[in-house]
Amino acid sequence: PPRMEDVMVAKRLYLLFTEHQCKIVMPHVSSCSGRTFETRDPRTGEVIATVAEGDKEDVDLAVKAARDAFDHGEWPLMSGSERGRIMTRFADLVEQHADELAALESLDAGKHPAVTKAVDIGNAAGSLRYFAGAADKIHGETLKMQGQFQGYTLREPLGVAGLIIPWNFPTTMFGIKVAPALAAGCTMVVKPAEQTPLSALYLADLAKKAGIPDGVINVVPGFGPTAGAAIASHMNVEMISFTGSTEVGRLIMEASARSNLKPVYLELGGKSPLIIFDDADLDMAVELAISANFFNKGEACIAASRVYVQESIYDGFEKKLAERMKTWVVGDPLNDPTVNQGPQVDKAQYERVLSYIEHGKREGATLLTGGKPCGQKGYYIEPTVFTNVKEDMIIAKEEIFGPVMCLMKFKTVEEAIARANETPYGLGAGVVTRDLDVANRVVRSVRAGLVWVNCYFAVSSDCPFGGRRMSGFGKDEGMHALDKFLAVKSVVTPLRASPW
Numbered sequence: 496p497p498r499m500e501d502v503m504v505a506k507r508l509y510l511l512f513t514e515h516q517c518k519i520v521m522p523h524v525s526s527c528s529g530r531t532f533e534t535r536d537p538r539t540g541e542v543i544a545t546v547a548e549g550d551k552e553d554v555d556l557a558v559k560a561a562r563d564a565f566d567h568g569e570w571p572l573m574s575g576s577e578r579g580r581i582m583t584r585f586a587d588l589v590e591q592h593a594d595e596l597a598a599l600e601s602l603d604a605g606k607h608p609a610v611t612k613a614v615d616i617g618n619a620a621g622s623l624r625y626f627a628g629a630a631d632k633i634h635g636e637t638l639k640m641q642g643q644f645q646g647y648t649l650r651e652p653l654g655v656a657g658l659i660i661p662w663n664f665p666t667t668m669f670g671i672k673v674a675p676a677l678a679a680g681c682t683m684v685v686k687p688a689e690q691t692p693l694s695a696l697y698l699a700d701l702a703k704k705a706g707i708p709d710g711v712i713n714v715v716p717g718f719g720p721t722a723g724a725a726i727a728s729h730m731n732v733e734m735i736s737f738t739g740s741t742e743v744g745r746l747i748m749e750a751s752a753r754s755n756l757k758p759v760y761l762e763l764g765g766k767s768p769l770i771i772f773d774d775a776d777l778d779m780a781v782e783l784a785i786s787a788n789f790f791n792k793g794e795a796c797i798a799a800s801r802v803y804v805q806e807s808i809y810d811g812f813e814k815k816l817a818e819r820m821k822t823w824v825v826g827d828p829l830n831d832p833t834v835n836q837g838p839q840v841d842k843a844q845y846e847r848v849l850s851y852i853e854h855g856k857r858e859g860a861t862l863l864t865g866g867k868p869c870g871q872k873g874y875y876i877e878p879t880v881f882t883n884v885k886e887d888m889i890i891a892k893e894e895i896f897g898p899v900m901c902l903m904k905f906k907t908v909e910e911a912i913a914r915a916n917e918t919p920y921g922l923g924a925g926v927v928t929r930d931l932d933v934a935n936r937v938v939r940s941v942r943a944g945l946v947w948v949n950c951y952f953a954v955s956s957d958c959p960f961g962g963r964r965m966s967g968f969g970k971d972e973g974m975h976a977l978d979k980f981l982a983v984k985s986v987v988t989p990l991r992a993s994p995w
């Protein structure tokens with residue numbers, strides 16, 4: 496539950512930031528064109544800061560700085576333990592500045608300060624610490640080889656990494672992408688989402704304070720089709736780690752194919768199923784379905800937007816869910832600690848979610864709760880639950896990325912698995928049951944990158960995060976994430992002076 500102190504501190508800092516027009520987080524250089532863009536407070540729609548708008552030329556400069564830092568700087572050459580020490584200091588600073596970051600995310604992304612603190616800052620600092628510990632454990636293998644040779648492998652940093660991140664968990668995304676890149680000894684260009692550029696700029700400042708040398712982390716705020724596309728097609732960017740929509744993931748792969756064939760790792764959309772069996776603890780199942788859909792205003796790629804409930808408990812579940820939703824509070828997360836759900840990130844997203852809700856109504860789904868905007872101003876939407884949903888409806892097929900749940904009924908385990916897999920996505924999945932056999936069958940059969948049993952959303956720095964199919968490939972977090980930033984080089988030496 497949110498703490499009053501968090502809300503008060505966030506509110507005070509919010510006033511400070513707005514009074515100073517966010518000067519504290521403005522980038523250190525203007526854009527080459529001199530252009531800027533505005534970022535708005537989703538609680539009111541008002542402009543909160545003007546940020547330098549990076550484009551191709553700025554990306555070129557950032558890549559050049561990163562390339563210089565890689566080729567001539569100390570970061571890739573530094574011992575792993577020294578890199579780890581600096582990264583740990585960075586993690587400390589992130590935690591020490593939790594109040595400022597929480598305030599920034601509330602005013603830039605409409606996030607609840609308590610969520611930012613617990614989730615975003617926890618993940619970002621956690622990831623920095625986890626990969627700090629990994630930085631001095633990067634080593635290759637020795638190879639016996641056939642004939643008169645022996646070999647070994649080196650695992651080398653790839654060079655300049657391109658990190659393109661979304662707006663729903665800006666601090667988390669910055670942390671989980673930057674941390675393994677730093678540990679590997681890469682340098683990087685980071686492009687935060689245009690909706691939420693402020694925390695990345697603030698975090699870059701903290702990185703500098705922590706002792707990360709200039710040129711290692713370069714943040715270029717700007718738009719996707721300009722700054723983002725320039726990173727994706729840059730000849731000197733050696734890899735891309737991207738989190739965002741499936742549509743843009745495709746564009747990034749295309750850009751890589753047309754430029755230097757850089758490896759691309761994509762964490763994309765989802766339409767994750769949550770399957771609730773009739774032996775489940777009903778109260779727990781209802782709470783899980785709610786948080787799996789409405790946490791962070793439904794702005795989560797792993798949201799379980801398709802909830803399947805077994806027929807024999809369906810009516811009881813629906814009734815309990817409707818009752819529970821009456822106590823769900825939508826409102827300004829900076830003014831009221833009891834608020835569960837803040838505003839959607841921006842106008843475009845707000846309108847997009849509302850248009851999906853209209854689709855649902857038109858297609859004949861029934862509204863159990865919500866279904867319309869709320870509040871006098873800002874981008875607030877009622878938490879919406881649709882029943883009588885069929886798999887071929889748009890609301891059951893497409894990622895909505897907002898507070899919209901589709902509730903459906905099923906009879907057997909086989910049917911639940913088949914319907915859960917009836918999606919081109921494969922990101923998350925949840926199963927709620929006390930029956931271990933049933934849980935195991937679902938775990939084995941569901942096509943997803945993460946499966947939660949009797950829980951949902953639980954993540955951690957050591958838990959690989961990422962999907963399959965149209966949800967992308969490659970993992971954030973866990974040791975798999977480090978591999979993305981390393982190249983394996985095989986080295987062969989003769990056993991005798993002249994083996995020929």
Ligand code: ADP
Binds near residue numbers: 689719723725
């Ligand atoms: P959403 O639809 O949720 O806003 P996007 O996939 O559009 O997600 O955005 C995620 C990130 O990708 C943002 O930083 C955005 O600026 C960036 N982006 C958007 N279009 C492109 C593109 N064509 N090339 C590279 N990056 C892009």
